[in-house]
Structures are given as structure tokens and as C-alpha cells.
Amino acid sequence: MESIDEAAIAEARRGNPDGFRVLVERHSRAVYRLTYRMTGNEHDAEDLVQETFLRAAKQIHRFDGRAAFGTWLHRIAANCATDLLRARTSRERRMVKATKDEDGAQEVMANVAAATPSPERLALSTEILRLLTPAMAQLTEMERAVFVLRHYDGRSIEEICEVMKVKPGAAKNSIFRAVQKLRRVLEPALGRAARTAV
Amino acid sequence: MKHLSEQELTQAYFGDVTAEGRRHLESCAVCKRELQTLAGTLDALKAIEPPELAPHWEEGVWRSIESRASAGLQRRSARPWWMLAPALAMVVVLAFAAGMWVERRSDSGRGAMAANTRERVLLIALGDHLERSQIVLAEIENAPESKTNDISAEQQLASRLVGENRLLRLTAARAGDGTSAAFLAQLERVLVEIAHAPDSVSESELNELKGSIESQGLLFKTRVIGSNAKEKGMKL
Ligand SMILES: [Zn+2]
Numbered sequence: 001m002e003s004i005d006e007a008a009i010a011e012a013r014r015g016n017p018d019g020f021r022v023l024v025e026r027h028s029r030a031v032y033r034l035t036y037r038m039t040g041n042e043h044d045a046e047d048l049v050q051e052t053f054l055r056a057a058k059q060i061h062r063f064d065g066r067a068a069f070g071t072w073l074h075r076i077a078a079n080c081a082t083d084l085l086r087a088r089t090s091r092e093r094r095m096v097k098a099t100k101d102e103d104g105a106q107e108v109m110a111n112v113a114a115a116t117p118s119p120e121r122l123a124l125s126t127e128i129l130r131l132l133t134p135a136m137a138q139l140t141e142m143e144r145a146v147f148v149l150r151h152y153d154g155r156s157i158e159e160i161c162e163v164m165k166v167k168p169g170a171a172k173n174s175i176f177r178a179v180q181k182l183r184r185v186l187e188p189a190l191g192r193a194a195r196t197a198v
Numbered sequence: 199m200k201h202l203s204e205q206e207l208t209q210a211y212f213g214d215v216t217a218e219g220r221r222h223l224e225s226c227a228v229c230k231r232e233l234q235t236l237a238g239t240l241d242a243l244k245a246i247e248p249p250e251l252a253p254h255w256e257e258g259v260w261r262s263i264e265s266r267a268s269a270g271l272q273r274r275s276a277r278p279w280w281m282l283a284p285a286l287a288m289v290v291v292l293a294f295a296a297g298m299w300v301e302r303r304s305d306s307g308r309g310a311m312a313a314n315t316r317e318r319v320l321l322i323a324l325g326d327h328l329e330r331s332q333i334v335l336a337e338i339e340n341a342p343e344s345k346t347n348d349i350s351a352e353q354q355l356a357s358r359l360v361g362e363n364r365l366l367r368l369t370a371a372r373a374g375d376g377t378s379a380a381f382l383a384q385l386e387r388v389l390v391e392i393a394h395a396p397d398s399v400s401e402s403e404l405n406e407l408k409g410s411i412e413s414q415g416l417l418f419k420t421r422v423i424g425s426n427a428k429e430k431g432m433k434l
Contacts, residue, residue, distance in 0.1 A: 007365065017268040021260050024267075028256045036248035045248060050263050057263075057270035128242045150212060151244060157214075175212070176205045179240065186239050 005069045012060050020060070024053055027070060031077050037152055038081045038144070039088070040132035048084060052077040067163040074153055075163050078145035085137040127189055135185035139178050146171050147178035202229045207236055314434060320369065321431030324378070327362055328424025330355065331385060335417045338392065338407050347404045350397040357393035360386065381423060384414055 004022065011019025028049055035048035055076050063072050136144060146164060149155040150171075155163075160171050202210065206219055210233060215223070223229050337352050367382035388410050395403065411417055 003361070003364065007361070012271055015271045017264065017271060020267055020271055021264075024260045024263070025256045028259045029251060032251065032255075033248055037243070037246050040246065042249060046259075049259055053259070053263055054266055054270060057267040060271065128239075129246060132243075132246070151240065172209065172214075176208045179208045179211075179236070180204065182243070183236065183239055186243075187235070190239070 006065070009060065009063065009065075009069060012057070020053075020057055023056075023069070027073055028053065030070060031073060034074055034077050034148060034152055035081065038078070038132070038136050038148065039085070040129040041088075044084055044088065044133075048077060048080050051080045051084075055080060067159055071149060071153065071155055071159055071163050074149060075145050078148045079141055081136065081144060082141050085133055088133045089137040128186055131186050131189060135182050138181040138185060140174075142166075143174045143178040143181070146174040147182075150175050201226065202232070204232075207233050211237055211240060318431050318434040321427045321434070324366055325424050325426075325428025325431060327359065327366060328385075328420050328427065331359055331363070331389065332417065332420045332424060334359065334392065335388070335411050335420060338404075339411050339417055341404060341408075343401050343404055345401060346398045347401070348398050349392070349395065349404070349407075353393055353395065353397065356389045360389050360393055363389055378423075381419060385416060385420060388414075388416055 005026065008019045008022035008026075012023060013019075031052050032045055032049050035052070036042065036045035039045050039048065052073065056073055059076070063069065139147065142164070146160055146166075149160050149163070150157070157168050157171055160166075161168055164171065166174075200222075202219055202222060206215070207229065209215060210219060210223065223233065334352050334355050338349065341347055341349070363382055363386045367379050367386060370382060371379040388407075391410055392407060395407065399407070
């Protein structure tokens with residue numbers, strides 16, 4: 001229903017709150033899903049949803065319609081995460097340290113080749129959830145936005161370039177650097193299990 | 199044999215791999231293992247799902263940002279929206295469609311607009327739309343026939359009405375009003391036909407358009423349904 005988005009955007013641009021409300025109603029759940037995936041925390045994810053739409057309202061005149069509205073919005077969501085992730089990092093770091101201290105007692109199984117969810121996979125998810133905020137906080141704004149659009153939203157490199165105003169090479173580099181940084185934080189905790197996995 | 203770099207492995211994960219890279223991955227256990235580790239981490243990130251949200255959750259989001267978001271929108275808009283009359287019917291339809299959409303997710307009528315109000319604005323919007331459609335149809339229907347006929351004014355109006363008509367038709371269909379949806383589909387076909395005709399039509403082309411309008415009793419139906427809708431809307 002892209003045409004409803006288009007009409008709603010046109011109204012919002014004229015300053016009509018009803019038009020913008022339509023956009024909030026149509027897109028906020030998807031934005032929430034994304035912000036939760038960046039923070040692993042319901043409260044932060046909700047705050048980010050609000051912040052995303054507030055920024056979108058101020059910037060709606062800049063939306064040029066060349067990328068899908070959802071893509072444009074998710075880019076804003078990724079950018080909104082920056083300050084919040086940084087603020088949360090120090091708290092999270094203390095938690096990570098506590099986790100590391102327990103490491104000896106914890107047996108995190110990371111059967112990376114498993115195709116179906118298993119108790120081990122769930123344990124892996126819990127572990128990742130714990131490390132998510134500090135891991136995401138390592139990324140630059142650009143890296144996070146590009147990674148989020150590619151990995152979570154499954155956007156093509158072309159569409160990402162359109163919305164981020166970058167060249168394909170730069171987008172691919174940002175994805176690579178994001179993956180590198182995330183792995184560096186996430187994998188040591190899971191590394192032993194990953195190394196022993198067949 | 200040269201192993202794939204971390205960057206190449208990352209690109210391979212996202213489906214961006216050369217034929218040579220793919221062949222290597224098939225035969226090299228080391229790279230295959232590396233890719234599995236990387237995939238394990240990235241897949242686990244993607245597997246994170248938020249807890250279920252409450253029904254009506256998005257209404258809460260709107261309520262908490264409404265005043266600030268509205269201020270944000272106003273800052274940039276040159277004119278207040280209610281001055282832009284041609285767009286008004288569209289807004290009303292949108293608001294209605296949005297309400298329907300929210301309402302369909304739950305049974306309680308907690309939408310910001312009361313069902314009654316919504317029905318009223320929809321009926322008025324429909325009446326308004328049909329009134330303008332009627333003008334286009336009547337102009338074509340009554341146009342004197344000559345060798346060439348300039349219908350560019352009717353075309354412009356028709357193409358603006360097509361989008362509005364589509365929204366109204368979808369809204370009607372979603373509301374379960376099959377009769378209105380079917381009538382609007384009929385009207386839409388003729389509006390599209392007019393909008394897509396050349397600026398200047400020949401006598402036979404004009405007669406063809408007139409035929410489409412007449413064969414379905416469209417002008418009459420548009421007039422009757424339009425004034426009924428408006429009257430009913432005003433009474434609510
Ligand atoms: Zn290799």
C-alpha cells in the first residue's frame with residue numbers, strides 16, 4: 001500500500017498531523033522491531049521509536065521519495081540509536097565484565113551450523129542479547145545504519161546507497177567494518193563454543 | 199591456495215561472491231568453517247525478536263508524540279493544511295482508512311475518531327468526490343461533437359480524481375461495503391479512460407468515451423449515490 005504512504009507523506013508535508021499519524025500507525029511496529037534489535041531492551045526500543053518519529057516529522061520535507069519511506073525511516077532509527085547506545089555502554093560494560101567472571105561456570109554452546117532453533121541456540125541468543133548494546137555502540141552512525149538496513153531489513157546495496165547518499169563501495173565497506181566490530185565483541189564470549197563446534 | 203579475506207567472507211554471507219570465491223568455499227574446509235562462524239553470529243543477531251506488543255500500541259506512540267510531532271511538521275509547512283482544499287477529501291479518506299486499519303486489529307473502538315464521526319467524514323468525502331466526478335462525466339457527455347475536441351481540462355480533473363477514487367474504493371472494500379466498492383471500480387475505469395485519452399480527441403474517440411459513460415448509466419448512478427452519501431453524512 002505504497003500509495004497510502006505517498007498520500008500520507010504529502011499531507012504531513014503540508015503540516016497536517018493526520019497524515020503523519022497514518023505513517024506512525026503504519027510503520028511504528030516495524031521501527032520498534034528494529035530498535036529492539038539494536039538495543040535488546042524494550043524500554044530503550046520504545047524511546048527510540050518516539051525519537052525516530054519526532055525526527056522524521058522535522059525532516060519529512062527532506063524525504064525525496066526515491067527510496068521507500070520505510071527505508072528512510074529505518075535509517076533515522078539507526079541514527080537515533082547513536083546517543084542512546086553510547087549512554088548505555090558504560091552500564092552495559094559493567095554487566096559484560098560480570099558475565100565474563102561467570103564464564104567459567106557457563107557453558108555457552110554455539111552450534112553455528114545448526115539450522116533449527118535448539119536450547120543451545122537460545123542460550124546463544126541470550127548471550128548475544130546481553131552483549132548487544134556494547135557491541136552496537138562500537139559502530140559509527142554510518143556503519144550502524146548501513147548494517148541495519150542490509151542485515152535486518154534486507155535492503156539491496158542500491159537502495160541503501162540511495163537513502164544514505166553513498167557509493168556502493170563505501171556501503172560495502174561500512175557493512176564489513178560493522179560486521180568486524182560486532183564479531184570482535186560478540187564472538188570472544190561465544191568463541192570457545194564456536195571453535196569446538198563441528 | 200589463497201583463502202578468502204574476512205571482507206570477502208562477509209560479502210559472501212550477504213550473497214555477494216564471485217564464481218571463483220564460491221568454488222573455493224566449496225572445496226576449502228578452513229574458509230567454510232570461517233563462514234559458518236560468521237554466519238552463526240550474524241544469524242543470531244537476526245534471530246533477536248522483541249516481546250509481543252499490546253494491541254493499540256501504536257496509538258499510544260501517537261499520543262505520546264502528537265503535540266511535539268505536530269509542532270515539528272508545522273515548522274516547515276508554509277501554509278496551514280486546511281487551506282489546501284483539494285487535498286482535504288484525501289485526508290479524510292486517509293484518516294478513515296487508518297482508523298479502519300487500527301480497528302481491524304481489535305474489537306474495542308478505542309480509535310481516536312469515533313466510528314460515527316468517521317462514517318460521517320467518509321460519506322461527505324464520498325459525496326464530494328462523486329460531485330466532482332459527475333462534473334467530468336457531464337462535461338464529456340454533453341460535449342458537442344466536432345472533428346477535434348479539446349478535453350484537456352476534463353483530463354486533468356479526471357487524473358486527480360483517479361487516486362482519490364482508488365483510496366475510497368479500497369476503504370469501502372475494507373469496510374465490507376461491496377456495493378460502493380463495485381460502483382467505484384466502475385467509475386474508476388471510466389476516469390482512467392478519460393485521464394489516458396489524448397488531449398485532443400477525434401469525433402469517434404469522443405463518442406467512445408460517451409459510450410462508456412452511457413452504457414453503464416454511470417452519470418445517473420454517480421449523481422444519485424453522491425447526493426445520497428452527502429445527505430446521509432450531513433445527518434449523522
Ligand atoms: Zn580457504
